[in-house]
Amino acid sequence: MISNASLKRNNTAQVGIGTLIIFIAMVLIAAVAASVLIQTSGTLQQQAQSTGKQATQEVSSNLVVKNIEGVRAKTSSTSMASNISLLKVKVGLNVGSSPVDLNQLIISITDGTNTNDLIYANNDKTYGNAMANFSSSETAATNLLYLLNGTQSSPGANGMYFFTVQKIRDEDVSFSQANPIMNTGDLVTIYISVVSDGDLSYTTIDGVTTGGTQKDSNLDLAPRSTVTIVMTPEAGATSMAEFVTPSSYGTRETIQLYP
Secondary structure, three states: OOOOOOOOOOOOOOOOHHHHHHHHHHHHHHHHHHHHHHHHHHHHHHHHHHHHHHHHHHHHOOEEEEEEEEEOOEEEOOEEOOOEOEEEEEEEEOOOOOOEEHHHOEEEEEOOOOEEEEEEOOOOOOOOOOOOOOOOOOOHHHHHHHHHHOEOOOOOEHHHOEEEEEEEEOOOOOEOOOOEEEOOOOEEEEEEEOOOOOOOOOOEEOOEEOOOOOOOOOOOEOOOOEEEEEEEOOOOOOEEEEEEOOOOOOOOOEEEEEO
16 A cells, blocks of 8 residues: 655754854855956956057067168269178068057168167167267258268267168158158168278268268178178067178179068
């Protein structure tokens, strides 16, 4: 015979101040834990956004070397230096790049024997002073003359420590000698002095009258020289251009070197 099972309902519960204390403690612990999680997630989100922004800038903000020409110093059309005296580096920005301040750009150039680390002529932070005779109100050609001819007690000959820039395309008028800011679409020519110690008596370099007083750059770009140029902006990818000078310069004043 099967009997019907009876169910007993238990209506008893924990009561008293002890139970209340435990309940309040659990609520407080849950609240503290939730606060910590919210704060931690907010901090992580801020760090992730900052890291993502920096990573994007590092990848997208970089200079692109379009081409490089070498110019020989001369006194006349038939009397030219045996080595290249000036490099004209045409530079633009990669697509989608953030603005680049050339005042913070470092250019390292080596001829295989010696290396010069160059900064923009108006930068007075690295060496404690800007390039001697540099003027933000002068033209790029005038500052190029000072680059080739100028010297100072510290750090020394301008061509060994500085570079100057000439703008070619600047649609938003953001670029000036005082504030050389490049945006996407801008195109500039960077002048790098490579005057050799054996070519100091010639009177003209790229149309600039030096009068034979140009200073030695400590570099020698003779034929068959291997030259490496590395451009390191304040933020973004490093750009590099490497080339070998021709076996003979012949009678040419301007020589295409890169690409």
